[in-house]
Amino acid sequence: MSDQYNVHRRVLPPFATRLLFILLLQLTAGCASRFDDLDLSAYQYRDTRNLVTFVYDARHILEQEGLSALDYFRANDDHYATEEHYLYIYDLQANNLYHAGMPSLEGRNLLDVTDINGKQISRLILEALDDPENPHGWVHYSWWAPGSFYPVPKSSCHFRVTTPDGKELFVGAGMDYPHEEKEFIRIVVDGADRLVRQKGREAIAIMSDPLSSYNYRDVRVFAFHPDGELLISPVVQDSLLQIRLFECADEVGHHPFANAVKRLASQDRVWEVFMVKNRYQRGLVKKCMYLRKSELSGRTLYIGAITDLPQPP
Amino acid sequence: MTKKTRSIEYGFNDLPPAGHLIILSLQHVLLMFVSVGLPIIFVSQINETTQFAATLVTLSMLAAGIGSIVQSAGLPFIGSGYLCPNVCGPSYLSLSLSAAWAGGIPLMRGMIIIAGLVEMSLAPLVHKLKQVFPTFIVGLVVAMVGVSVIKMSVTSLFGLEFRGDAVRSADIVIGMVTLLVMVLCNIWGSGFVRIYCLLIGMLSGWGLAVVLVPEYGHTLAVVRHSPVFALPSIGPEFRQISFRMDMVIPFVVIAVSGSLKSFGNLLAAQKISEPELDEVNFTPIRKGLLADGFSTALAGLIGGMAVDTSSSNIGLAGSTKVLSRWISVAAGVIFIVLAFCPKITVALSLMPKPVLGASIIFAGCFMICTGFQEMFSEAWDARNTFSVGISLFFGLSTAFLPGLYARAPELIKIFFTDPLPTTTILAVLLNLLFNLDRTYEGLVRRFRSS
Numbered sequence A: 001m002s003d004q005y006n007v008h009r010r011v012l013p014p015f016a017t018r019l020l021f022i023l024l025l026q027l028t029a030g031c032a033s034r035f036d037d038l039d040l041s042a043y044q045y046r047d048t049r050n051l052v053t054f055v056y057d058a059r060h061i062l063e064q065e066g067l068s069a070l071d072y073f074r075a076n077d078d079h080y081a082t083e084e085h086y087l088y089i090y091d092l093q094a095n096n097l098y099h100a101g102m103p104s105l106e107g108r109n110l111l112d113v114t115d116i117n118g119k120q121i122s123r124l125i126l127e128a129l130d131d132p133e134n135p136h137g138w139v140h141y142s143w144w145a146p147g148s149f150y151p152v153p154k155s156s157c158h159f160r161v162t163t164p165d166g167k168e169l170f171v172g173a174g175m176d177y178p179h180e181e182k183e184f185i186r187i188v189v190d191g192a193d194r195l196v197r198q199k200g201r202e203a204i205a206i207m208s209d210p211l212s213s214y215n216y217r218d219v220r221v222f223a224f225h226p227d228g229e230l231l232i233s234p235v236v237q238d239s240l241l242q243i244r245l246f247e248c249a250d251e252v253g254h255h256p257f258a259n260a261v262k263r264l265a266s267q268d269r270v271w272e273v274f275m276v277k278n279r280y281q282r283g284l285v286k287k288c289m290y291l292r293k294s295e296l297s298g299r300t301l302y303i304g305a306i307t308d309l310p311q312p313p
Numbered sequence B: 001m002t003k004k005t006r007s008i009e010y011g012f013n014d015l016p017p018a019g020h021l022i023i024l025s026l027q028h029v030l031l032m033f034v035s036v037g038l039p040i041i042f043v044s045q046i047n048e049t050t051q052f053a054a055t056l057v058t059l060s061m062l063a064a065g066i067g068s069i070v071q072s073a074g075l076p077f078i079g080s081g082y083l084c085p086n087v088c089g090p091s092y093l094s095l096s097l098s099a100a101w102a103g104g105i106p107l108m109r110g111m112i113i114i115a116g117l118v119e120m121s122l123a124p125l126v127h128k129l130k131q132v133f134p135t136f137i138v139g140l141v142v143a144m145v146g147v148s149v150i151k152m153s154v155t156s157l158f159g160l161e162f163r164g165d166a167v168r169s170a171d172i173v174i175g176m177v178t179l180l181v182m183v184l185c186n187i188w189g190s191g192f193v194r195i196y197c198l199l200i201g202m203l204s205g206w207g208l209a210v211v212l213v214p215e216y217g218h219t220l221a222v223v224r225h226s227p228v229f230a231l232p233s234i235g236p237e238f239r240q241i242s243f244r245m246d247m248v249i250p251f252v253v254i255a256v257s258g259s260l261k262s263f264g265n266l267l268a269a270q271k272i273s274e275p276e277l278d279e280v281n282f283t284p285i286r287k288g289l290l291a292d293g294f295s296t297a298l299a300g301l302i303g304g305m306a307v308d309t310s311s312s313n314i315g316l317a318g319s320t321k322v323l324s325r326w327i328s329v330a331a332g333v334i335f336i337v338l339a340f341c342p343k344i345t346v347a348l349s350l351m352p353k354p355v356l357g358a359s360i361i362f363a364g365c366f367m368i369c370t371g372f373q374e375m376f377s378e379a380w381d382a383r384n385t386f387s388v389g390i391s392l393f394f395g396l397s398t399a400f401l402p403g404l405y406a407r408a409p410e411l412i413k414i415f416f417t418d419p420l421p422t423t424t425i426l427a428v429l430l431n432l433l434f435n436l437d438r439t440y441e442g443l444v445r446r447f448r449s450s
Helices: A016-027 A046-075 A121-129 A182-199 A204-206 A254-262 B019-047 B049-073 B090-132 B135-147 B150-155 B169-188 B196-211 B214-223 B245-273 B282-303 B310-318 B325-338 B342-349 B353-374 B380-399 B404-406 B412-417 B417-436 B434-449
Strands: A087-091 A096-099 A137-145 A151-162 A167-176 A221-225 A230-232 A269-276 A287-298 A301-308 B086-088 B307-310
Touching: A046 A087, A046 A096, A046 A151, A046 B135, A087 A182, A087 B307, A121 A137, A121 A151, A121 A254, A137 B049, A151 B412, A182 A204, A182 A287, A182 A301, A204 A230, A204 B412, A254 A269, A269 B404, B019 B049, B019 B086, B019 B090, B019 B196, B019 B310, B019 B342, B019 B353, B049 B086, B049 B282, B049 B307, B049 B325, B049 B342, B090 B282, B090 B307, B090 B417, B135 B245, B135 B310, B135 B353, B135 B380, B135 B417, B169 B196, B169 B245, B169 B353, B196 B310, B196 B353, B214 B342, B245 B282, B245 B307, B245 B310, B245 B353, B245 B412, B245 B417, B282 B307, B310 B325, B310 B353, B310 B380, B325 B342, B342 B380, B380 B404, B380 B417
Parallel strands: none
Antiparallel strands: A087 A096, A087 A167, A137 A151, A151 A167, A221 A230, A221 A301, A269 A287, A287 A301, B086 B307
16 A cells, blocks of 8 residues: 555553453453342343342342331432332231331231232232242233322332341332333243142133232233133123134234244244334334143143333334 | 545455455444344244254345445446445345244245346336436435434334333443534544444444443353354255245235335445436346345255345445445355354354444434435425425335235235335426426427427
């Protein structure tokens, strides 16, 4: 090349080269984490991970400090009641011990409190805490934001705590207008499978109850036999319409039910993605179905639910 | 020596010394890694295994690496010979998913091959475009290449992974500091600091990210479980190719749109590599488009995701004034080698999003300003004002108002897709329309004289 260009013909200083390789080695070696005991890998959204971490940290403080931690929480209200979420602590009889968002609830028993749809929130939380499929105690219901006057959909995360003096409590926090996490439907479908195996046909009635934990927002746990016989429909009352699930196709001609059932021949549970129309978006949007194999009265039963998938930013 | 070429560090035909060549190529490879996330997103959407994801990443990187070499090596009949690396093309993601859902990987491969062949067949037509691409429209297209990365770069700088998710203040700090380091190294630095400004910014941003946000350090833990070297596991889905007639039209549309984008990228590469040219030299552009189509078809053939020319890397070349095509060739070779080194690939793909966002903004700034300079470098009149203005209004509105176009009539939906192709098509059509009187007068004069 001609000399008209101001070309650098030097070699890299050894220091710079060494520094670069040390940094690359450091990065490829990996780093240990202080959150090793909290598995957040099931969650796709940062909002959800933040909430679980928030409650988990509070649980840790409560576990170490016992009820004296309440003074600490009250002294740091700005941290425990933010625009995103607020912390609350109850005993296992649903007596409120601390409520960062609605202090007027402190000292009251909320065991029988229901949301606008009639969901018994405290009872659902206590059930969630006992559910091995629900490690972070998720419960979905309607509530209202402090100071507001209209209902908002809410998903809350809870941890059971045993204080140093042996008191059994639970700590929790929720998010308004929550993102739909795949983990949420995994929890309700796996829970439904356990219920069916434990209670048989009685479980179907429990799962169908719109006030049960198996139904929230647009999510509905459904169940059907391999021959297509519907026990709980994914969309409408069975008396209105018997959907032929295996013939259902999405917007690109993909058959999610038929494909999922085919895959279940060699697996216990599958995730099936499919495309749907959304009137506000020019492209198709993705939804996913979680389907797993169960057994009812000696017959194979498929239990599943459908939820939204995250959209790119 | 012309004013335009005086500040260039390495011209497009220069071969930098080996050490520089490797580090400069690594700088480009880091930017190219933005696209490695695409096959990972793709696999997560079709519920395939981790092993499948590793194979798809490897094959996609292979295609991008080979494509970069073919594009830049200066071969006789194919490739622009400019610094213009290939990456996995985001514009193909949605359609590739549709194909994979409808007919699995074999159908996705078949349709990508068709798209590549369509792009190749469009390449010889580029000479015909000479008359419809006056300098100001070329400038507009180059500027729009930069504009088209705004959404991706800003959402990345804010660390956003999904629509509506939380924004962390720490991510904004990381992104802004990274951008500032890059820009200040570029403005005030000289020699090494200036030509490695992106690398310096990325490494300092990454270091800051690990300190400020434990999650970034935490995610690096997965690197420990990745093998140092691994060959792709070629399952049966990678051994078949299929086609479907009803998918041809969408893939042809995306191929035309991809060609337009690559056309803009190649124009930009030419502007920064050969600033002394008074008008567009369409020969390297044609060869570049041919290479782009070839790489896309090759990606389908070997089982990777469709590839595309990278706007960000061209912007980086322009901002650092390091234009050597050998950097693109070496980056392609490194990409191919890294395709078989999962440990490094995984580590690099975990680069914090704010750092990536800052890098793309840094490169995009150059594209936008180069385009504007080009656009206003010739005499300006009302025809230009309305050709550029109207096409910008409607082109940018596709990004500002996606909901509006979602409910628009079908004909509008087809042509008003993204800012770059929409603005380009409109500018060309409006320029032809507003110059009809001149065209008519020219025809009359020619008729009379004959």
